[in-house]
Amino acid sequence: MTQPINQVCVVGAGLMGTQIALQCAVFGKRVWLHDLREDALRGSLPAMSAILDNMTEDGYVSADERQRILDRIRHTTSVSEAASDADLVIEAVKEEVTIKRDVFQQLDKLCPQHTILGTNSSSIRISRLESATTRPDRVLNTHFVLPIWTHPFVELMRGDSTSDATMEAVRSFMSSIGILPVIVQKESMGFIFNRIWRAVKKEALKVVDQGIGTVEDVDRTWRIQMETPLGPFALMDSIGLDVVRDIELIYYEESGDPSDAPPKLLLDKIAGGELGVKTGRGFYTYPNPDWKSPDFLKQTSP
């Protein structure tokens, strides 16, 4: 038997943690949002406000609910405060195994016995984190995609020891916050969606790195052929190029295959401080990237 999930703790108030916390609060859950950095917690407020503007405009939430939603989210730099009454923790810190293992170890000590620990990792399987805890039956991967409220699915993946009760409790929780829970039937690095996205991203980077095509032409051809509004490079910019690099490094670390290493094109952008939308420059320049221009699909690179 597992307890119903009402109190959620989100660890990491970056791009993902902010949206996960908001999604839970929109559906009536009480949330602690924890980050080590005070400025990250502060930065999550305008980010939530901007998403709530869009949600209100779209009729997803009503204007008078807005304050009640925000009031359900408490912010803290103290992990012990955030963990103390959690039924479910969703960890969304940097994509590095050692950092995540430290966080899981700490949470295991601080959370009540019944608490389920989930990681939003893009590429680290729960089996690499579960041994940092004494509760491997109550840990799993809970992988969301951005923007959460307009892309409402989450991949749930168990490790060797995750119990059926844990899977069922989290599956039911995700449905209760308007998110479609997709079960990854076998442990797989990159789950379902990221395996496919990774193949596209890796080849898109190589095509440009090897001088075969331009960023813009890769995005154009992809968009026209797949009938989708976003190309691979525009999507990488919105994810954050540092996050993309970290994910590529995890694949590289696992395979040791040099073709899996992040290409120079990506490393050069990061070295130049060009991390995508969040720094105003990545493969495109923001807030008005070329790919949003109405003529973008009517031109080609020289």
Ligand SMILES: NC(=O)c1ccc[n+]([C@@H]2O[C@H](COP(=O)([O-])OP(=O)(O)OC[C@H]3O[C@@H](n4cnc5c(N)ncnc54)[C@H](O)[C@@H]3O)[C@@H](O)[C@H]2O)c1
């Ligand atoms: N960006 C995406 O589109 C995306 C999509 C799916 C999954 N993910 C995964 O979600 C996770 C977070 O990604 P993000 O894009 O939100 O990263 P981010 O860099 O925007 O945010 C990470 C936050 O974690 C905080 N943090 C770091 N160490 C911490 C610790 N020990 N305790 C508490 N807070 C800590 C940082 O201060 C930062 O605010 C990563 O594992 C990433 O792979 C990202």
